Amino acid sequence: MDYVEGSYASSAGSGVLDFTCYEDLMGKTSPMELSVIPNADEQQQEVGIYQPLKVYLRVRPFSKAELESNESQDCVIIENPETVTLQAPKESFTMKNSEKGIGQSVHQFTFTKVFGPETTQSDFFEGTMKEIIKAYIDGANGLVFTYGVTNAGKTYTIQGSPKDGGILPRSLDMIFHHIRGRQYLKMNLKPYLSNDVKKLDVTQVKQEGTIKAAVLASLKEDIEDTSKSIIQSASLCTLESVSSSSCTSTSLPSDLLVEDSVLLDTGGTKHQRTQSSVWVSFCEIYNEYVYDLMDVLAISKNQKRKVLRICEDQGGNSYIKDLKWINVQSTEEACKILKIGNKNRSLACTRMNQHSSRSHSIFSIRLLRLSDEAEPRILGVSELSLCDLAGSERCNKTQAFGDRLKEAGNINNSLFILGKCIAALKQNQNPTVKHSYIPFRESKLTRLFQPFFCGKGKACMIVNINQCASAHSETLHLMKFSATAKQVIQTIHPQTFGYFAPKLVGKDGKPIVHFDANISAEEFPDEDIDTSSEEEVDITIMTHEELLKTTENLKETLVAERQSKLLLEVQIRKEMAEAMFQQLLETEETWSKRLEDVRESYEEKLENTFEMYKEAIKKHAYLCAMEQVEDHYVPIEEFVAEQEKVEDRDRKILELRQKFVERSDGLLALGIPNSDMLTAEDKVKSDLKYKEMQSTTDVLQRQCNEKDELIKSLKFKIQKLNETLQEANEVCRKATEENHRLTHVVMLKEQEMRGLQNWAKRVLELEATVSLLQEELDERKKHLYSEELKEQKPKRGLFTNLKSTVAVTSKTPVGKTLGKSEDSPTMSRKQAIFARKVKE
Numbered sequence: 001m002d003y004v005e006g007s008y009a010s011s012a013g014s015g016v017l018d019f020t021c022y023e024d025l026m027g028k029t030s031p032m033e034l035s036v037i038p039n040a041d042e043q044q045q046e047v048g049i050y051q052p053l054k055v056y057l058r059v060r061p062f063s064k065a066e067l068e069s070n071e072s073q074d075c076v077i078i079e080n081p082e083t084v085t086l087q088a089p090k091e092s093f094t095m096k097n098s099e100k101g102i103g104q105s106v107h108q109f110t111f112t113k114v115f116g117p118e119t120t121q122s123d124f125f126e127g128t129m130k131e132i133i134k135a136y137i138d139g140a141n142g143l144v145f146t147y148g149v150t151n152a153g154k155t156y157t158i159q160g161s162p163k164d165g166g167i168l169p170r171s172l173d174m175i176f177h178h179i180r181g182r183q184y185l186k187m188n189l190k191p192y193l194s195n196d197v198k199k200l201d202v203t204q205v206k207q208e209g210t211i212k213a214a215v216l217a218s219l220k221e222d223i224e225d226t227s228k229s230i231i232q233s234a235s236l237c238t239l240e241s242v243s244s245s246s247c248t249s250t251s252l253p254s255d256l257l258v259e260d261s262v263l264l265d266t267g268g269t270k271h272q273r274t275q276s277s278v279w280v281s282f283c284e285i286y287n288e289y290v291y292d293l294m295d296v297l298a299i300s301k302n303q304k305r306k307v308l309r310i311c312e313d314q315g316g317n318s319y320i321k322d323l324k325w326i327n328v329q330s331t332e333e334a335c336k337i338l339k340i341g342n343k344n345r346s347l348a349c350t351r352m353n354q355h356s357s358r359s360h361s362i363f364s365i366r367l368l369r370l371s372d373e374a375e376p377r378i379l380g381v382s383e384l385s386l387c388d389l390a391g392s393e394r395c396n397k398t399q400a401f402g403d404r405l406k407e408a409g410n411i412n413n414s415l416f417i418l419g420k421c422i423a424a425l426k427q428n429q430n431p432t433v434k435h436s437y438i439p440f441r442e443s444k445l446t447r448l449f450q451p452f453f454c455g456k457g458k459a460c461m462i463v464n465i466n467q468c469a470s471a472h473s474e475t476l477h478l479m480k481f482s483a484t485a486k487q488v489i490q491t492i493h494p495q496t497f498g499y500f501a502p503k504l505v506g507k508d509g510k511p512i513v514h515f516d517a518n519i520s521a522e523e524f525p526d527e528d529i530d531t532s533s534e535e536e537v538d539i540t541i542m543t544h545e546e547l548l549k550t551t552e553n554l555k556e557t558l559v560a561e562r563q564s565k566l567l568l569e570v571q572i573r574k575e576m577a578e579a580m581f582q583q584l585l586e587t588e589e590t591w592s593k594r595l596e597d598v599r600e601s602y603e604e605k606l607e608n609t610f611e612m613y614k615e616a617i618k619k620h621a622y623l624c625a626m627e628q629v630e631d632h633y634v635p636i637e638e639f640v641a642e643q644e645k646v647e648d649r650d651r652k653i654l655e656l657r658q659k660f661v662e663r664s665d666g667l668l669a670l671g672i673p674n675s676d677m678l679t680a681e682d683k684v685k686s687d688l689k690y691k692e693m694q695s696t697t698d699v700l701q702r703q704c705n706e707k708d709e710l711i712k713s714l715k716f717k718i719q720k721l722n723e724t725l726q727e728a729n730e731v732c733r734k735a736t737e738e739n740h741r742l743t744h745v746v747m748l749k750e751q752e753m754r755g756l757q758n759w760a761k762r763v764l765e766l767e768a769t770v771s772l773l774q775e776e777l778d779e780r781k782k783h784l785y786s787e788e789l790k791e792q793k794p795k796r797g798l799f800t801n802l803k804s805t806v807a808v809t810s811k812t813p814v815g816k817t818l819g820k821s822e823d824s825p826t827m828s829r830k831q832a833i834f835a836r837k838v839k840e
């Protein structure tokens with residue numbers, strides 16, 4: 001590899017906004033307030049470097065299987081080293097939509113650099129990482145993350161294959177080459193919290209050695225190597241001083257050594273011999289839990305993995321508490337750690353029945369720069385993190401349920417929040433727009449990325465895509481996200497900036513030496529620093545009163561914190577709801593307008609087409625009608641007159657023929673062959689007559705022919721008319737038949753009607769009879785009642801009986817006598833009438 005020397009690139013950002021730490025949740029004034037960045041170079045030196053987030057695109061070559069499949073292979077077109085065009089496949093949803101006039105089928109995107117499928121691992125490293133590693137060795141922090149769909153080549157880009165390493169082994173190689181000859185091999189100075197260094201005592205150093213040995217021993221395949229390493233580590237731990245030259249890599253040309261030393265002497269430590277110590281960590285974020293992939297003890301004993309917490313130091317920088325940092329002294333050792341981590345990751349996956357790529361993995365390298373002295377001072381700490389994000393589309397492509405669904409949701413969520421953070425960062429750069437909250441704290445991934453986006457270091461994004469047509473929609477989504485990311489301007493604060501200055505802390509966690517080598521330990525402010533918001537105070541040494549007081553204070557603080565958080569949450573929710581509502585309204589309005597437009601245009605088109613067809617049909621019908629009229633219409637008088645004329649002419653022709661024959665006969669009789677006997681005058685006369693006759697005959701003949709033609713056409717017309725007449729007759733005959741049938745039906749219906757009317761009459765009669773009978777029945781009832789009364793009265797006396805007898809007699813009609821013998825025949829007659837009517 002060709003490592004060209006060069007200083008840390010700093011592009012002058014003019015008039016851009018510093019978005020750092022704007023997301024301060026508590027509403028406190030953050031140390032790095034939002035401000036407009038001045039142009040002056042010196043001011044930049046003080047505040048930081050501004051440059052757009054670098055976004056690289058790497059296009060994976062087609063695999064054998066993909067080449068053999070019949071998928072379209074022209075979806076991704078690399079236009080130039082910065083531009084790529086995405087062409088929607090023929091059958092895709094995007095293409096169908098674009099054909100309907102919704103959206104486009106071709107999208108163009110620009111990147112910091114585009115690496116085509118033919119790019120080698122070495123070329124890719126040269127084009128992307130070299131600058132970051134140079135800055136890292138000079139003391140800058142760096143974050144590199146790969147983003148892409150499954151199978152797009154993220155892991156290949158970071159880790160590579162055993163034969164052809166990715167950016168991680170190459171970065172390690174470059175780092176070790178640069179520090180070769182000046183490696184600090186003791187383990188008594190160890191990274192601590194987010195940015196500090198802890199001085200370990202002998203026991204702690206031994207512990208470190210044991211942990212490292214245990215971790216390396218877990219890689220069973222390399223037992224021999226590991227044991228060697230353990231022996232080496234153990235021996236190194238006990239040594240007080242080791243000649244740094246003894247660890248010089250033999251693989252690097254000696255002429256690079258001078259360059260290396262120059263590279264490390266930066267800032268306030270120029271021309272000063274330095275030593276470096278390299279520590280690595282490897283963790284994963286799975287289901288929103290952070291796990292240490294070096295937690296080999298838990299894994300080997302098949303225990304539940306310990307969940308790690310993300311904490312913040314005084315400067316608000318997040319770090320993973322209790323994450324193992326292991327001292328490595330060569331690329332090989334670091335790669336072993338990577339291998340162990342990968343193995344643990346997959347082991348954990350098997351145990352939990354999951355896929356490894358369903359978690360985000362972060363490999364971090366911390367480089368401690370120390371002065372080259374027996375008691376070295378800390379000159380700087382820089383961190384490089386390489387993050388392999390989980391495949392972005394797994395969430396919707398896996399047939400997820402149960403645990404799988406949870407994983408998918410968490411991947412989706414963390415990537416979504418990363419997208420939101422990047423969008424908010426971009427938006428906050430615009431001085432005219434109201435600055436929005438950056439939701440770094442909403443996912444573990446963004447919490448860990450936050451310091452890098454807030455000035456701690458240089459972030460860089462690698463977008464991996466495959467060219468398959470089947471992944472087009474996801475790739476398009478990815479590209480759109482990348483386009484937003486590319487517009488983010490990063491602020492990178494120099495390491496001298498107070499908030500990132502590392503401290504050397506002792507065994508107890510209290511500071512020993514400040515970052516600046518010129519400031520002694522005495523000058524360092526003597527404050528009882530709570531090194532972490534998460535650090536706990538030893539309460540066993542406090543008195544009862546003190547404890548009570550502390551509890552009270554804590555309670556008050558808690559209430560106040562809760563209140564302020566609640567208020568803030570309410571405020572944020574309100575703002576978000578308002579923004580979302582506004583956005584929804586706007587979207588709705590846009591879409592309804594669009595729909596209305598589309599509807600109107602379609603309606604207009606349809607109406608036009610309809611009118612066109614109507615006109616065409618009308619025209620056609622009119623032309624047909626006219627043709628028919630012209631063809632068939634001949635007035636009958638004209639026809640008859642023509643026929644008479646023809647007959648008349650026929651007759652004349654016949655007469656003329658007869659005359660001609662007669663004359664010819666006459667001439668023959670006169671002996672025309674003796675022509676010399678005819679006088680010249682006769683000859684001339686007969687010639688003239690003959691000619692006259694001839695011409696008349698010709699004229700008549702022509703007229704005859706014409707008339708024949710006319711007759712023919714007229715006959716044809718007559719035939720046509722006859723046919724029409726026949727058809728009309730047929731229709732008429734059918735109509736007559738139908739008429740007969742209908743008349744018959746009418747007759748039947750009339751008969752039915754009559755029958756019904758008769759029935760109605762009978763019913764009326766019966767009703768009258770029933771009412772008559774009813775009346776009779778009533779009368780009979782009355783009569784019976786009076787009879788009953790009579791039977792009850794004889795006991796009342798003779799006078800009363802007589803009165804009633806008189807009354808009954810007066811009511812009886814003349815000629816009729818009272819008594820039962822008279823009533824019976826009347827009743828039987830009426831009953832007979834009733835029986836007859838009922839019978840009827």
Ligand SMILES: Nc1ncnc2c1ncn2[C@@H]1O[C@H](COP(=O)(O)OP(=O)(O)OP(=O)(O)O)[C@@H](O)[C@H]1O
Nearest residue numbers: 060061149150151152153154155156157357390391
């Ligand atoms: N640039 C490349 N050249 C050759 N082969 C590649 C390249 N990139 C990726 N591959 C191959 O493609 C396959 C998928 O790559 P990789 O596993 O890195 O994808 P990934 O994006 O990490 O997938 P996942 O999200 O599932 O982990 C591997 O077999 C890898 O070797």
